[in-house]
Amino acid sequence: MGFGGNSQQLLSKIATNDKHGENSPYFDGWKAYDRNPFHPKNNPQGVIQMGLAENQLCFDLIEEWIRNNPKASICTPEGVHQFRNIANFQDYHGLQKFRNAMANFMSKVRGGRVRFDPDRILMSGGATGANELIMFCLADPGDAFMIPTPFYPGFVRDLCWRTGVKLIPVHSDSSNNFKITREALEEAYKKAKEDNINVKGLLITNPSNPLGTTLDKDTLKSLVSFINEKNIHLVCDEIYAATVFSSPNYVSVAEVIQEVEHCKRDLIHIIYSLSKDMGFPGFRVGIVYSFNDEVVNCGRKMSSFGLVCSQTQHMLASMLSDENFVTTFIEENSRRLKKRHDKFMKGLEEVNITRFPSNAGLFCWMNLKSLLKEPTFEDELKLWRVIIHEVKLNVSPGSSFNCSEPGWFRVCFANMDDETVDVALNRIRAFVGRETKKPVGIKRWQQNLRLNFSSRIFDETTVIMSPHSPIPTSPLVRAT
Amino acid sequence: MGIEIEQPCVELSNVAVSETHGENSPYFAGWKAYDENPYDEFTNPSGVIQMGLAENQVSFDLIEKYLEEHPEEASTWGNGASGFRENALFQDYHGLKTFRTAMASFMEQVRGGRAKFDPQRIVLTAGATAANELLTFILANPGDALLVPTPYYPGFDRDLRWRTGVNIVPINCDSSNNFQITPEALEASYKDAEAMNFKVRGVLITNPSNPLGITIPREVLEEILDFVTRKNIHLVSDEIYSGSVFSSSEFTSVAEILEARENRNAERVHIVYSLSKDLGLPGFRVGTIYSYNDKVVTTARRMSSFTLISSQTQHLLASMLSDERFTESYMETNRERLRKRYQMIIEGLRSAGIECLNGNAGLFCWMNMSPLLEKPTREGELELWNTILLQVKLNISPGSSCHCSEPGWFRVCFANMSEHTLEIALQRIRDFMARIRTETETESA
Numbered sequence A: 001m002g003f004g005g006n007s008q009q010l011l012s013k014i015a016t017n018d019k020h021g022e023n024s025p026y027f028d029g030w031k032a033y034d035r036n037p038f039h040p041k042n043n044p045q046g047v048i049q050m051g052l053a054e055n056q057l058c059f060d061l062i063e064e065w066i067r068n069n070p071k072a073s074i075c076t077p078e079g080v081h082q083f084r085n086i087a088n089f090q091d092y093h094g095l096q097k098f099r100n101a102m103a104n105f106m107s108k109v110r111g112g113r114v115r116f117d118p119d120r121i122l123m124s125g126g127a128t129g130a131n132e133l134i135m136f137c138l139a140d141p142g143d144a145f146m147i148p149t150p151f152y153p154g155f156v157r158d159l160c161w162r163t164g165v166k167l168i169p170v171h172s173d174s175s176n177n178f179k180i181t182r183e184a185l186e187e188a189y190k191k192a193k194e195d196n197i198n199v200k201g202l203l204i205t206n207p208s209n210p211l212g213t214t215l216d217k218d219t220l221k222s223l224v225s226f227i228n229e230k231n232i233h234l235v236c237d238e239i240y241a242a243t244v245f246s247s248p249n250y251v252s253v254a255e256v257i258q259e260v261e262h263c264k265r266d267l268i269h270i271i272y273s274l275s276k277d278m279g280f281p282g283f284r285v286g287i288v289y290s291f292n293d294e295v296v297n298c299g300r301k302m303s304s305f306g307l308v309c310s311q312t313q314h315m316l317a318s319m320l321s322d323e324n325f326v327t328t329f330i331e332e333n334s335r336r337l338k339k340r341h342d343k344f345m346k347g348l349e350e351v352n353i354t355r356f357p358s359n360a361g362l363f364c365w366m367n368l369k370s371l372l373k374e375p376t377f378e379d380e381l382k383l384w385r386v387i388i389h390e391v392k393l394n395v396s397p398g399s400s401f402n403c404s405e406p407g408w409f410r411v412c413f414a415n416m417d418d419e420t421v422d423v424a425l426n427r428i429r430a431f432v433g434r435e436t437k438k439p440v441g442i443k444r445w446q447q448n449l450r451l452n453f454s455s456r457i458f459d460e461t462t463v464i465m466s467p468h469s470p471i472p473t474s475p476l477v478r479a480t
Numbered sequence B: 001m002g003i004e005i006e007q008p009c010v011e012l013s014n015v016a017v018s019e020t021h022g023e024n025s026p027y028f029a030g031w032k033a034y035d036e037n038p039y040d041e042f043t044n045p046s047g048v049i050q051m052g053l054a055e056n057q058v059s060f061d062l063i064e065k066y067l068e069e070h071p072e073e074a075s076t077w078g079n080g081a082s083g084f085r086e087n088a089l090f091q092d093y094h095g096l097k098t099f100r101t102a103m104a105s106f107m108e109q110v111r112g113g114r115a116k117f118d119p120q121r122i123v124l125t126a127g128a129t130a131a132n133e134l135l136t137f138i139l140a141n142p143g144d145a146l147l148v149p150t151p152y153y154p155g156f157d158r159d160l161r162w163r164t165g166v167n168i169v170p171i172n173c174d175s176s177n178n179f180q181i182t183p184e185a186l187e188a189s190y191k192d193a194e195a196m197n198f199k200v201r202g203v204l205i206t207n208p209s210n211p212l213g214i215t216i217p218r219e220v221l222e223e224i225l226d227f228v229t230r231k232n233i234h235l236v237s238d239e240i241y242s243g244s245v246f247s248s249s250e251f252t253s254v255a256e257i258l259e260a261r262e263n264r265n266a267e268r269v270h271i272v273y274s275l276s277k278d279l280g281l282p283g284f285r286v287g288t289i290y291s292y293n294d295k296v297v298t299t300a301r302r303m304s305s306f307t308l309i310s311s312q313t314q315h316l317l318a319s320m321l322s323d324e325r326f327t328e329s330y331m332e333t334n335r336e337r338l339r340k341r342y343q344m345i346i347e348g349l350r351s352a353g354i355e356c357l358n359g360n361a362g363l364f365c366w367m368n369m370s371p372l373l374e375k376p377t378r379e380g381e382l383e384l385w386n387t388i389l390l391q392v393k394l395n396i397s398p399g400s401s402c403h404c405s406e407p408g409w410f411r412v413c414f415a416n417m418s419e420h421t422l423e424i425a426l427q428r429i430r431d432f433m434a435r436i437r438t439e440t441e442t443e444s445a
Helices: A027-035 A057-068 A078-085 A097-108 A126-138 A155-160 A182-195 A218-230 A293-305 A310-319 A323-350 A379-391 A420-436 A446-448 B028-036 B058-068 B079-089 B096-110 B126-138 B155-159 B183-197 B217-229 B254-262 B293-309 B311-321 B324-351 B378-392 B419-444
Strands: A121-124 A144-148 A166-170 A199-205 A233-237 A269-273 A287-288 A365-368 A410-414 B121-124 B145-149 B165-172 B200-206 B232-238 B270-275 B287-293 B364-368 B409-413
Touching: A027 A144, A027 A379, A057 A155, A057 A323, A057 B079, A078 A310, A078 B058, A097 A287, A097 A310, A097 A323, A121 A126, A121 A293, A126 A155, A126 A233, A126 A269, A126 A287, A126 A293, A126 B293, A144 A155, A144 A182, A155 A166, A155 B293, A166 A182, A166 A199, A182 A199, A182 A218, A199 A218, A218 A233, A287 A293, A293 A379, A293 B126, A323 A420, A446 B293, B028 B378, B058 B324, B079 B311, B079 B378, B096 B121, B096 B287, B096 B311, B096 B324, B121 B126, B121 B293, B126 B200, B126 B232, B126 B270, B126 B287, B126 B293, B145 B155, B145 B183, B155 B165, B165 B183, B183 B200, B183 B217, B200 B217, B217 B232, B217 B254, B254 B270, B287 B293, B311 B324, B324 B364, B324 B419, B378 B419
Parallel strands: A144 A166, A144 A199, A199 A233, A233 A269, B145 B165, B145 B200, B200 B232, B232 B270
Antiparallel strands: A121 A287, A269 A287, A365 A410, B121 B287, B270 B287, B364 B409
16 A cells, blocks of 8 residues: 555655754663653663653742733633634734743843844744754755754754755864864864855854853854855854753853844844753744844745744733742742752762853863763764663763764753752763773673663664654753 | 043844744735725715635624523633633643534535544644744754745745745646646656755645645645655645635545545644634634644644644634534535635626636635736736726735736635625626727727
8 A cells, every 4th residue: 555656755855855854863871761760659670761851840930920920821711801802813023011021031141231122022932943944044055054062962953954955064172172273163164165155144052052051252243244244144042041050141042143243133143942941842942033134024024934832822921021020039049959959069079070160051061081981972872872771861972962972971950850860860870980990991881782671672783763753852852 | 531432223133134924925916005095884884895815704604603502612711710720720732622522523524524634743833924924943953955836925935934044945736737736747846946956855836725725636646745745855745725625525634635645654744724704703713733743743733832822712613623514514504605605706807898817716816916017027917906906996805916937817806795895896896897998999999
């Protein structure tokens, strides 16, 4: 049964290529978690999910607000009189009060140091949709965007899959603290030109995923100068803006352009979302904020393909214009993230695991180079598989972030409760303890490359799951 | 002193600067006129009445009543603190299982149980706008073509072509046979595409049709299915108005035909649905793709990451749509109210001397004003449209905006206003037609 001939040929190239990113080896981690998910009571030996950058620390604040503000819902007796107006509203401009509230929130997150114009706020299907939308506006198929490594793996799908845009990595490494240097940018740009690739812009994530750091003002200024000089666009994904928990203070590109002389604002675009700062990725609130009028006009029309649900707009219009709530939330969110971060770092320090010092984000960038036999990506993956199957933690290997040096791992810490953090730290302590008791040069885990468990056999070359059974909790499925 | 060379403005993409979004068309003058002078029953009774928006506003009270009577279901997060947390975190592109199951069962109900839908084949998108674009990305490459019967929903020009780079080649239909799609028209369209060097990837039909307001007869659907099978191409059936058929038995979904054929060759068929029209909830962005093709389901699901349905909405609707008593009663009442509105407008127009296509579905009627055209051309039609807009103060949609090959037809929406407003609109038309008759009589005297 089926088409006469190869059914694959009857789908488009986009449909049949791999740019959706799900056929990558990193899915082993998700598989392991799915088969054996940790639960404090029901499955305390299960795999702990530390690969999901979610913010679960402040739901109580939001729930309380919702309970106290029944009018913000169109389904409660207090709010149902608004039901038909809201249910019927599909104007791609978005509710004015929603845009006002978003502009207000974005400004507060940046300490009020910059004001945002509600008329420049465009909606999209989460930051996933926003990043794709801005590419459609700025680049043609075959054009390229420069992007510093390490970067969020989902970018390959978001920026390239349906747009046909290429990514040009701009490498950084620990030798200079993963700084994005002018030299690295110039080199990448030059090489692209030599290869006849049309570079349309530079995309940065600030605060950084996976590094968990904010860019200092000078670096930001130098990036702005660079793109001005080359006359290319700058897209700043500021999705983690409110997860900054310690100094240095956050500097948004919106602040910097006020200070750079002769800055061509038409080149500057910000991507935002509430998925990380507020912890509700399920509500799909993505924002494109552009300083370029044409992009705003065109992007607004494109937002029809991924509008924010009017029910959600209505609720957020109230929530985010509640000054008291916003101020309290931002402060408390920051405080709880710091507490969680500090607890986790202390645990790592106790076993001499170093990590990249961070002041933002929902994760830490852990340095496990000392546990690699050889500083190679093969060994990184081998170590990773051991961490999944023996230590039972799903963490993300640096190579999945296109990191240019092996041995780094991103570990998320804000998507669980305190007790689970303790369990995770205990497991790490036990593992490192075992490793450090051995004779130098021979790591125990390397003698057991083929790991056998009573009911499961893991082959190192286990492939990637079938395209017909994607892992429900994988990062790409969750667009995280 | 050197010559200063001005840095050229950085170009945006070709997609960004193209006009394929369709908004720079003359029809937007209608929206402008409405925006500048919108009718309001009390504050602006002489303003422009919006009859260009295919919205269903006749049945909100039923949903509001449901919400009032089901406070637990209405609370969008279920019981307990963990309800909110789980819902807020849920961004799995498979969608909430309860919601997918409820959608599948609702779609079955809309088709009177004459077809079965497997919840595993349902892919969720933020609206049918996204669903149609997404399917196009999957079924066709840039430069390829989809065949679409005319007249068609103007938004297709944007949804199917803009970012995808795919072309639309019309399947021409006309009033000689009540705008039915014929095998000859299908073949001719295919040849047209070939002559333009476009690879044809599929046929996209809207059933019931927008703007015609009629269901496609079973025999015609069989012919279309045979055609796409012969040509080895896809069939997309946009069934967004399936719940707006005045009498449920008059609608045949392509799903029923496939079942009768034991799903032979079903892998080339994909159905688009949404709750924007049948339930009147366009703001909630609830679209679905139902595909009989595994690879399309998998790929569409991955692509839906760009356009997921808010988990808040999925949760609310999962409850509502799985309440069969509610949905049965809603569907019956909604159909009846639409039918009544349709009767009202048809009779009102007839009494003014205007005939319409004999419709049986949708939120609009397809009005024939060709006898009034100065010239039987697109320009003539636009002139008449302009007159109706500025003199009669009604914003209706000219057939040319729907790519109709015959001038003089207009789509007039009737479900996005109160009955009272519809009366006012009909009175204005009656007065306008009376004026024209008087003028004509005076001229010939």
